[in-house]
Amino acid sequence: MLKCKDAVERADALVDGTPLSWRERFALRMHLLMCHHCRRYVHQLRALVTSLRRPPPEAVSQEKVDAVLDELDKTP
Ligand SMILES: [Zn+2]
DSSP, X not given: OOOHHHXXXXXXXXXXXXXXXXXXXXXHHHHHHHOHHHHHHHHHHHHHHHHHHSOOOOOOOHHHHHHHHHHHHHOO
């Protein structure tokens, strides 16, 4: 069975876009089925990569801020 260190290296390679052979992917999947720690690591790694790929939130213009403040001022 793959060691945790090797599983982490392969998971990192997959996230980086490095192609793995089917044997490497199979060994990684088998390891993840058995190892809760590496499964958690891969889950967190995927969440991190997904959050980093999201575009940054759009900045709110000063006009929008003023419009909202104006609406709030009109509210009794
Ligand atoms: Zn492991």
